[in-house]
Amino acid sequence: xxxxxxxxxxxxxxxxxxxxxxxxxxxxxxxxxxxxxxxxxxxxxxxxxxxxxxxxxxxxxxxxxxxxxxxxxxxxxxxxxxxxxxxxxxxxxxxxxxxxxxxxxxxxxxxxxxxxxxxxxxxxxxxxxxxxxxxxxxxxxxxxxxxxxxxxxxxxxxxxxxxxxxxxxxxxxxxxxxxxxxxxxxxxxxxxxxxxxxxxxxxxxxxxxxxxxxxxxxxxxxxxxxxxxxxxxxxxxxxxxxxxxxxxxxxxxxxxxxxxxxxxxxxxxxxxxxxxxxxxxxxxxxxxxxxxxxxxxxxxxxxxxx
Amino acid sequence: xxxxxxxxxxxxxxxxxxxxxxxxxxxxxxxxxxxxxxxxxxxxxxxxxxxxxxxxxxxxxxxxxxxxxxxxxxxxxxxxxxxxxxxxxxxxxxxxxxxxxxxxxxxxxxxxxxxxxxxxxxxxxxxxxxxxxxxxxxxxxxxxxxxxxxxxxxxxxxxxxxxxxxxxxxxxxxxxxxxxxxxxxxxxxxxxxxxxxxxxxxxxxxxxxxxxxxxxxxxxxxxxxxxxxxxxxxxxxxxxxxxxxxxxxxxxxxxxxxxxxxxxxxxxxxxxxxxx
Numbered sequence: 001x002x003x004x005x006x007x008x009x010x011x012x013x014x015x016x017x018x019x020x021x022x023x024x025x026x027x028x029x030x031x032x033x034x035x036x037x038x039x040x041x042x043x044x045x046x047x048x049x050x051x052x053x054x055x056x057x058x059x060x061x062x063x064x065x066x067x068x069x070x071x072x073x074x075x076x077x078x079x080x081x082x083x084x085x086x087x088x089x090x091x092x093x094x095x096x097x098x099x100x101x102x103x104x105x106x107x108x109x110x111x112x113x114x115x116x117x118x119x120x121x122x123x124x125x126x127x128x129x130x131x132x133x134x135x136x137x138x139x140x141x142x143x144x145x146x147x148x149x150x151x152x153x154x155x156x157x158x159x160x161x162x163x164x165x166x167x168x169x170x171x172x173x174x175x176x177x178x179x180x181x182x183x184x185x186x187x188x189x190x191x192x193x194x195x196x197x198x199x200x201x202x203x204x205x206x207x208x209x210x211x212x213x214x215x216x217x218x219x220x221x222x223x224x225x226x227x228x229x230x231x232x233x234x235x236x237x238x239x240x241x242x243x244x245x246x247x248x249x250x251x252x253x254x255x256x257x258x259x260x261x262x263x264x265x266x267x268x269x270x271x272x273x274x275x276x277x278x279x280x281x282x283x284x285x286x287x288x289x290x291x292x293x294x295x296x297x298x299x300x301x302x303x304x305x306x
Numbered sequence: 307x308x309x310x311x312x313x314x315x316x317x318x319x320x321x322x323x324x325x326x327x328x329x330x331x332x333x334x335x336x337x338x339x340x341x342x343x344x345x346x347x348x349x350x351x352x353x354x355x356x357x358x359x360x361x362x363x364x365x366x367x368x369x370x371x372x373x374x375x376x377x378x379x380x381x382x383x384x385x386x387x388x389x390x391x392x393x394x395x396x397x398x399x400x401x402x403x404x405x406x407x408x409x410x411x412x413x414x415x416x417x418x419x420x421x422x423x424x425x426x427x428x429x430x431x432x433x434x435x436x437x438x439x440x441x442x443x444x445x446x447x448x449x450x451x452x453x454x455x456x457x458x459x460x461x462x463x464x465x466x467x468x469x470x471x472x473x474x475x476x477x478x479x480x481x482x483x484x485x486x487x488x489x490x491x492x493x494x495x496x497x498x499x500x501x502x503x504x505x506x507x508x509x510x511x512x513x514x515x516x517x518x519x520x521x522x523x524x525x526x527x528x529x530x531x532x533x534x535x536x537x538x539x540x541x542x543x544x545x546x547x548x549x550x551x552x553x554x555x556x557x558x559x560x561x562x563x564x565x566x567x568x569x570x571x572x573x574x575x576x577x578x579x580x581x582x
Contacts, residue, residue, distance in 0.1 A: 076400035079399060086398075095323065
């Protein structure tokens, strides 16, 4: 396979369940080593897309290829190099974490020693000989993550991977994912918690009612959305500088605090003014969050639909 | 094949962990031992081999119990895993759907076989240790009874899978399984008897009756064990029926095997088409 060929590609993919159109006309491609977030509300089609990529379901229309194959063919070699963490992953409660992971490792044709190493890596080493029935939600999630990482996958599909994880484990997960991406693994993850994706993914695909409403890097989406940038200023004294008004909309969240919103183009001018002014004691730059971008694109779409 | 064996191994391990194996073995052993010693007391006087009596009473018991145990462990096998979400993850692995069905079947069959052999074997062992020597023919009848009991279980495991592959939720699967058990184990024979009495031998020929008996795995099993073996036949009161029937032991065994294979293949085919 050529190196420049994307690992995962979708062309006009649609999936209907009876009258319900779960996914419609979705096209995007993910190169090797990309870290991409699939963002959308419940029922936007994130899980359906992942199931399509895994070949668990067949598209009603369009084509998709994963690791150079049509996933619906279910080629063993393709599946061996794919890792998937389902949303709300469940396991048979009667078996221990180690037994389950060894079972999954053997299914992928991997040595059992790899399973032990992975259990340590996700922090389940001590609990590996306990039954999964007694695991907490976070521990099940970590076991799910471990099975997804089996056999050094070339593409990882993680459906809501951080639900139920402690902040510490969550950070550990993201650093693990960035290591994997460095090594050339494509990571596609879906999430609700947009603020934590900031800085963890390089690209965001926003889905709404089964279709893509925006696709690009966070910076590109910011540029497209043209949402106001906020400047939070702390005053040294009482008096508000006179240039506040003309610069943009002003809000006062607390005594001595001001928030000035401005267009992306006006940002540098405003910054120069603020840094040159001795009445400003402190300054924070707040670019639009992913949350704001997300609601912006959804709003755009709803307006277009009307 | 490797995938099939891995799934089978996991199923056996789960069965042992869930105490299914233990519960089924203990139940079968307890009932078998009770029947053995209750039945041995009068039989000792009339000179019938004690083990032959055991074969008759145990096969009458198996007809009720093994289908029940088999349906209990199998009705949930596919739909239950679908509902819990474990099936989806399993299918994302390099494993075909028929491999999952076959693997589970082998696992469940092994659980059933171990329970039957240990449970009934305990009764035979107790008899061999306490009573007079047992003729080789009786041992053979006993071994055939255990083997056909496992086959009967296999048929109902396969039927349970077919139900499990067809329905959308576990409750429905359980309901159909109970209905299937009632139909096959109780209602069928009563209906057949009613038919024969009402018909007075006018239109139902012996061939038709044979066919109706083969259409139910429990009847095939019953005929095989109670009428198929000469010494046992005298004891079981099935001599008259067996005399009129053209069904030989191999035909009956083949029917049982067919009852295991056809629903299993159907279950695999239905599951392969199922939308996940």
